Amino acid sequence: MGNIIWIIPAAPLIGSILLGLFGARWSNRWSGFIGTLSIVISALLSVAIAVHWFQDPPVDEHMRIMLWRWISLPEYSSYIEFYLDPVSLIMMLVISVIGLLIHIFSTEYMAGEAGYSRFFAYLNLFVASMLLLVLANDLLVLFVGWEGVGVCSYLLVGFWFHKAANGYAARKSFVVTRIADVAMLVGILLLSNALGTVSIQPMLAKAALLWPHGGIMAAAGAALLLIGGLGKSAQFPFQTWLPDAMAGPTPVSALIHAATMVTAGMYLVIRLYPLFALVPSVLTVIAVGAVITILTASLTALVQRDIKRVLAYSTVAQIGYMFLALGVGAWSAAMFHFLTHAVFKALLFLSAGAIAMRLHHEQDIFRMGGLRQKLSVVFWAFLIGSASLAALPVVSAGAFSKEMILASLWESPGLGKWLWLAALFGAVLTATYIFRVVFLVFFGEVKTEPTGHYGVRIVVPLVLLAIAASTIGWLEMPKFMASSSVFSSFLEPVLGHPATESTLPHWVTAAGYIAPLLGVVIGFGLYRSGYWVRTAGPVGQGNDGGQAERSMGEGVRRFMRAGFGFDFLYDRLLVQPFLWLVKILRNDPIDAIFMSAAAAAMRFHGALRRSQIGQLRRYAGMLALGSMAVIVIMVFA
C-alpha cells in the first residue's frame, strides 16, 4: 500500500502543471474538472491508505518510502523519502479531504472570475506542497514544502492582483513569514551540522542521545525552528500577516489560512517533539507566547467589522490553543484540536464565502442581518461551525478538543493553573465574539437583500463539513462521558500516552463547559442591548473597534435595561484596556520592525544606484579606486 503514496502529492502537482501550461486555453469547466480530479485522486488514495492502516497497521506503526537520494555531502545525505505515521496520516487525510471539499466549493464560488484556471493551478500546487510538507521524512524536504506553501499563499493572497492593497497584503504575508523561514533554515543547518543528519527520526534519536536535558544546542535548534513555526502559524509576534492575508479569495482563506498551512508550525513542533521535550524553557516560551496570542487575538476579533477578519483572528487564537497544548506537552490534544479546528474553521470560512456570494461580496457584519430565513442552509452551517468554535458542550466537536487542552493545562505543573485560567477566559471571549457575528448576521432585520441561489457544489461541502463539525469530536471523549479515546490511542505509538488521567476536580471540568455558554450569553446580552451596533466603529476600519466612550450613568442604565451586568463590567474590564491595546497595535510595532528592515534595504539600494551613473570616466575612476584598495590590502594588510 505504501509504495503508491507518492501519487498523493504527485497528482495535484501534475494537475497544477497541466493547468499552468494549458489552463489558459481550456474552458473553465474543464479547468475546474482537472483541478478537482487531481485532488479526488489524492483524497481517495489517502482514505484508502487510512482504511488499510486501521485494518492492518504496519510494523512499528510507521512506513518509510524512499524514492531517491537528493543531497549527498560527506557529512550527511538527504533522501527524497516519505514518512507515514499516525500523525502524518491524520494531516494527510485532513489536507486531502478538506482540500477536496474546498476545491468542489471553489468550482462554483470562483465561477465567472478572471483567471479561473490560474486559481486552480495555484490551489493544486498548494495542496501538493502541503502534502509534501507533512509527508517529508527529512527537514530539508519538509522545508521545500514549507517554502512551496509560502509561495502559493503569496500567489493566492495576491490573486486579485489588480488591487494594489492585495499585492501589499500578499507581500506582507510573504515578507513576515520569510523572515521566520530564514531562522528556520538556520536552525536546520545548525541541526544538520551538529547531528550530521536532517532525516527526522535519526536526528531526533541522536539529539536525545547526545544532548543533555536543557542543553544549549538543543535549545538553540528548537528555538530557531520554533521561530519558523511561529511565523508560518501566525503566532505572536508574527501574527500580523494573517488578517491581511484575508485579501485572497475566501476558499483560499478556508484552505490555507485556516485548515492547513497555518497549522504547519504546530505540525513542525509535533513532528520534532522529542527535541522540544528536551528543552522545557522553550516549551514555557511556547506556552506564554500562546497565551498572549490567544488573548490579544480574541480581543481583537471582538471588535472587527469584517466577517473574514473575525475568522482570521479566531484562527490565530485557535492555533494559539494548539500551541498552548504543545507548550505543556499535550501533543495529542494539540493534534485533536487541529483536526476539529480544520473542520469547523473551513466550515466557517466557506459559510462566510457563501454569504458573501449572495450579498454582492459584502463582508461587513453590520450590513448583514436577518439572514436566518433567507439563507437557512448557511445559517445552520455557520451556527454549527460557531458552536464548534465556541466549544459548546456535547453538540460540537470543538468542545471535546478544547476540553482536552484545558484538562491538560490544569494538570501540568508550574504555570499550568494560570495557563488554564487564561485559556478559560479565552474560551469565554471566543464564544462571545463568534456569537456576536452569529447574532448580527443572522438575526434582526434584513439589511442587505440576498440575490441568486446556491448550487449543489456549494451546499454539499457545507453539509458534509457541518456533519463532521458536530460529530468528529466523538473520536475522543472524556472518561466520564463515554470513555472513547480512539484518537489518542491511535496517536499513542508516536506521541505517547496523553497526560490526562481523569483526576480532574469536577468543578474544573464544569468550568470548561460553562465558560463557552457564558460567552454565548454575554454575546447575546450585548446584542440585545445594542452594544455591538453602538460600538461598531467606523466603516471600513478593519482593526479599529471599541470607539464607544461611555459615561458611568449610561452604563448603569444599560445594566438595568438589559438585565445583564456584564455590559458595564465588560466595558471597564475589557474595552478600556482594549482601547489602549488597540492604540498600540494600530501602529503595528512589530510590523514596523519588519518594514524598517525593508526600508533600510531600499536606502542602500538608492545609495548604490547613484554609483551607476553611466559615465565611462566615472566608471574608470571607480575601477582605479577599487584597484587601489586591493593593492593596499595586499601590500599593507
Place this chain on the structure above:
Amino acid sequence: MINLSWQAPASLAIILFALGLIGLITRRNLIFVILSIEVMLNAVALLFIVAGMRWGHPDGQVMFIFILNLAGGELALGLVLLLRLRARITTLDGDSANILRES
C-alpha cells in the same frame, strides 16, 4: 661599462603607465581615452622588456609582441566603435555616451 640597473627603466615604465591612467580617468574626449589605453599598454610592454633585460630571457620580448598584438586589435575595435558612435556623440564626449545607466 654599462651600469644601468633594472630599477630605473622599470620606474620609467611605471611613470608612463601612471600618465596613461591619469589620461584615462580625466579625459572626456574618447580619442584621448583610447590613446591613454595605448599609452598604458605601451608602458607595460616596456616593463616586460625590462624584465627580459634583468633575467636575460626572451620571454619579455615575446610578451612585448603579444602586447603589440593586443594594442592593435583593441585600437582597431575602439576606433571603429567611435566611427559608429559618431552620429550620436557629436563631440566624442565620453560623458555624453550614457544611454545605459540607472535612470
Place this chain on the structure above:
Amino acid sequence: MTYSMFDVVFYGAGAFSVVTTTLAITRTNPVYALLNFVMSILGIALVIFVLGAPFAASLEVIVYAGAVVVLFLFVVMMLNLAHLKTDFGVKRGRSVRLAVPGVLVISIIIEIGIAFSGRFGKETTYHIIGPSAVGRQLLVADIIPIELGSMLLLAALLGAFHLARLSPERGRQ
C-alpha cells in the same frame, strides 16, 4: 660612479618620452596629441634599444609609430575632429575632482616604489637579446600562443570588419 653613453641615452630618452607623453595626454587638439605620442614612442624605442632589445625597438617604431598612430590620424581625419577641442570636462572651481586621480596615481607609484626599494640591491646584470633568440623562442617554444595570437587578431578583425561595413539595407547610420 661613471656614466656611460648608454646611461646618458637612457635618461635622456626616458625624460623625453615622459615629457612628450604628458603633452600627449594633455593637448586639446588630437592632432598635436598624436604628434607628441609619436615623439614619445620614438623615445621609448630608444630606451628599449638601450635596454638590449633591438628587435622590440624596431617593432615599437614600426607598429606603434607606423601603424597605430597612423590609424589614429586616419580616424581623426575621417571624423574631422581637428577643430574639436574637448577639454578635461572639469568645470572651473571644481578641480577637486582632478585631484582624486592625481592622488590615486601618486599613491600607486609610491606603493610600487616601496616595493622596488625592497630588498633588491643595485644589480647590473645586462643582457642583450637579439632577434634570433626572440625568433627561436617565438617559433619553437611559443608556437601555440603565436597561433592563438592570430586568433586574437582574427577576433578584432571580425568585429571591426562587421562594424565598419555599411549597412546594406538600412543605409548609412
Place this chain on the structure above:
Amino acid sequence: MIGLVSLIQPVAPLFVMTLATGSALAAIAMRRSFLITVLICLVGLIGALLALPWMAHSAAVAPMFADGALSVGFAGVILLTSILILVIAASYWRDATAEPREEYPLLLLVGTIGAVTVALGINFIPLFIGLETLTLAMIGMIAYPRWRPEALEAALKYLVLSGMSSALLLLGLGLVDLATGHLSLAAVQHASGTAMLLLPALGLIIVGAGFKLSVVPFHIWVPDVYAGAPAPSAAFLATIPKIAVIAVVARLLFADATIPPTLGLAMTIAGVASMLVGNLLALLQQNLKRILGYSSIAQLGYVLVALLAAGALGRSALLFFVAMYSVTVIGAFGVLSALSVAESDRDQDRVGDIRGLFWRHPLIAGILTLALLSLAGIPPALGFMAKMYVMAAGVHSHLRVLIATMVVSSVIGLFYYLRVIIAMTQAPDSADAHAEGRLSLPGNAAIGLIGAVILGFGIMPQPLLSLLKAVFHS
C-alpha cells in the same frame, strides 16, 4: 607524424576549433550562408568537446598548458555552455536577414577558443592571449547589432574598461616577470612572500581577474554592458569569461592547502560586498538584463565563498555551483533572446515586456521562472542545491561572516526574483504592445533542455554530482 600528434594532442580542442574557424572563414568567402556557418561552428565546438578526453589521455604535454582533471573539466563546462549559447544565438539571429550575421557564430567560436585557452593555460602567455582573444571577440559580439546605439555604447564601455583592466593585469604580470623571471603560475604560487614586488603584482592580477569575474569593486561596468548587449551576447558575457577565470583561480587556490591570509582577506571583503551590493542594486530594477547582471554579481560572491572553502567539499561545491550558474544564466538569457527580435531597436528586456508571459507562452515563462528560482536558491530548482552545497562547504570551513552575508543577501535577493515571477503572472500592459519574437524549434529545444536540467537535477541531483565527480576526480 608522431611529432605532429604529440604537438596537437595536448591542445586538441583548440586545434579542432581553430580548424573549424578556418573552414568557416573559407565557407563565408565562397558563399555567405548563416546556416552553414552555424553548423560548422557547432561541429567545431562539439568536436572540441569530444577531443577533450583524447587530450586528457595525452602522453605528451604542451609546454604552457595544464592537463589536470580540473582544467579539463572546466574546459568541458565552457564548451557545453558555448554550444548552448550558439544554438540560442542562431535562433536569435535567424530572422535578421537584412544584416550580415555570419560573423556572429565565428566570433562566438573564437571567443570560446580564448576561453578554453585560459582554462587550460598554466603560463601567463596563453592566459593573457586567451583572455584578450575572449575580450576582443566579446566586444564584437556586444556591438553586433550595430543599429542599436545601446549596443555600441555598451561595447565602447566594455572596450575601455576592459582595456584598462587588461593594462592593470599586464602590469601585474610584468611585475611578476620582473621579480621572478618566470611567467608561469607556479612562479606566483611558490615565490609568494619572498619578494616585495610580488604583493602589488598579485594585487593587480586580482584586479584583472576581479574585473572579468565582476566582483565588487570591479562590478561597475556589468549592468550597463549587459543591458546594451544583445541577449545571446549577454549570456556569453555572463558565463564564459567567468568560468574561464574561475578555472584559473581554482587551480591556483586548490593546488595549495592553505590560502594566504591577505588574499583570503581581499577575497572575503570582495565576496561580502558582492553579495550585498549585487542583491541590493537589483531590488527595484526594471530591466531584466540589468537584474541578471546584478544577480551575477551576487552569484559570483557565492562563488568566492566556494573558492575560499578549501577541501573536497569546497571543491565539489564550486563545481556544482559553476555548473548551476552557467546553465541557469543561459536559461534566463535564452528566454530573453527567444522573446526578442534581433532587428528591432531593443530586446524584450523590460519587466513590463514579460508581464503576462504565463498566459502567452506558459512553457517559456515556466522556464524563466525556474531559472529565477534557481538563482534565488528556492528548492525545486537546481540553484537551491548548489547554494546548499556552498553553504555547507562554508560552514565546514568556518567562514562565518561570508555565510551570514549569504543568508542575509539571499533574503534580499528573493524580493526581486519574485517580483519578476509575479510580473509574468499579471495581466499584460495593453498600452505597451510590442514585437515579440517567434520561437524557433532548436532555440526552444535548447531552452527546454535547460529547463529540464534545472528542474530535473534540482530534484534528483545525484546523476549530475556523479558526472562532475567522474570528470573532475578522474
